[in-house]
Amino acid sequence: MARQLVELLAPSVAFRESNVETNRKVWDLYAKDWRPDCEWVRKMADNLGEEWNDADLEFIGDEWSDRYSLQQVLDEFILPYCLQGCKAMEIGCGGGRVAVKVIPSCGEFHCADISSEMLRKAKQKVKELGLEAGRKVAFDYLEAAQLPADCTETFDFIYSFDCFxxxxxxxxxxxLKEIRRALKSEGRAMIHTANITTEPGFKRFAKQKEASVQGFCFTSPDIIRTLVKNAGLEIVKESSVDGNNIYYSRDFLCVLRKSG
Ligand SMILES: C[S@@+](CC[C@H](N)C(=O)[O-])C[C@H]1O[C@@H](n2cnc3c(N)ncnc32)[C@H](O)[C@@H]1O
Structure with missing residues (x-):
């Protein structure tokens, strides 16, 4: 009976695409199609609830959040951990919207993503802005949810924003296990996840029929705390719900260090 069940289920299991592969397809397409004058990009920007003009659509993702919310996250959860000259990485860097604001603090910065199209756009922006002068900027294409093999105990700061x-x-x-491996002993990490326990988070969850890459894959702070602990990390700072900031009101952010 057990064998029959396994045989029956095997094809559907085998045909199910992994979360990483779906993300790769979706974000490659997004990056390929994205242009500041695209109707769908401009429609998304119209939904932000703030005035914008053409100059505000400079990076892929400028249509995802208001400028105030992003700046507050940078000021409170990213830049304070990026000490001058440090070695840092962004997992899921996209078109470089956040990375270009972090790179000037770093001696070495790694833009990491599973989407080659996103990495291409990020590289273009880093070049345009001359950010490679005086430091190393690397672009790491990730085949899977694994950081480069040679980066064990390498980074002072690793963050992932708007990816998880x-x-x-x-x-x-x-x-999280990879972050533990790649962080120096005194290093810090910052992750950002969906949060079903907030009101806007639940509203978004209820609109989806299933977990989705185009939408969100929902977690809660308790799930994240469990994963963090079991990955050998501990939380040193958590976001609290704040209705003035889209990310703090809907999602969950936390700063991590190695435990034990
Ligand atoms: C919404 S975009 C955010 C990009 C950037 N962090 C920002 O805030 O502008 C999500 C990014 O995460 C990347 N991504 C999705 N799943 C990933 C994974 N498993 N590993 C690495 N990157 C991933 C996508 O390719 C995409 O570039």
């Missing part, structure tokens, strides 16, 4: 809301819990856990 699109990843399932197993992928997030895999990255």
């Amino acid at each position: 809301p699109h990843c399932d819990s197993h992928t997030i856990f895999q990255y």
Whole structure:
């Protein structure tokens, strides 16, 4: 009976695409199609609830959040951990919207992503802005939820912003273990995840029929705390719900260090 069941289920299991592969397809397409004058990009920007003009659509993702919310996250959860001259990495860097604001603090910065199209756009922006002068900027194409093999105990700071809301819990856990491996002993990490326990988070969850890459894959702070602990990390700072900031009101952010 057990064997029959396994045989029956095997094809559907085999045909199910992994979360990483779906993310790769979706974000490659997004990056290929994205242009500031695209109707769908401009429609998304119209939904932000703030005035914008053409100059505000400079990077892929400028249509995802208001400028105030992003700046507050940078000021409170990213830049304070990026000490001058440090070695840092962003997992899921996209078109470089956040990375270009962090790179000037770093001696070495790694833009990491599973989407080659996103990495291409990020590289273009880094070049345009001359950010490679005086430091090393690397572009790491990730085949899977694994950081480069040669980066054990290498980074002072690793962060992932606006990427894990699109990843399932197993992928997030895999990255947390990788982050532990790649961090120096005194290093810090920052992750950002979806949060079903907030009002806007639940509203978004209820609109989806299933976990989705185009939408979100929902987690809760308790799930994240469990994954963090079991990856050999501990939380040193958590976001609290704040209705003035889209990310703090809907999602969950936390700063991590190695435990034990
Ligand atoms: C919403 S975009 C955010 C990009 C950037 N962090 C920002 O805030 O502008 C999500 C990015 O995460 C990347 N991504 C999705 N799943 C990933 C995974 N498993 N590993 C690495 N990157 C991933 C996508 O390719 C995409 O570039």
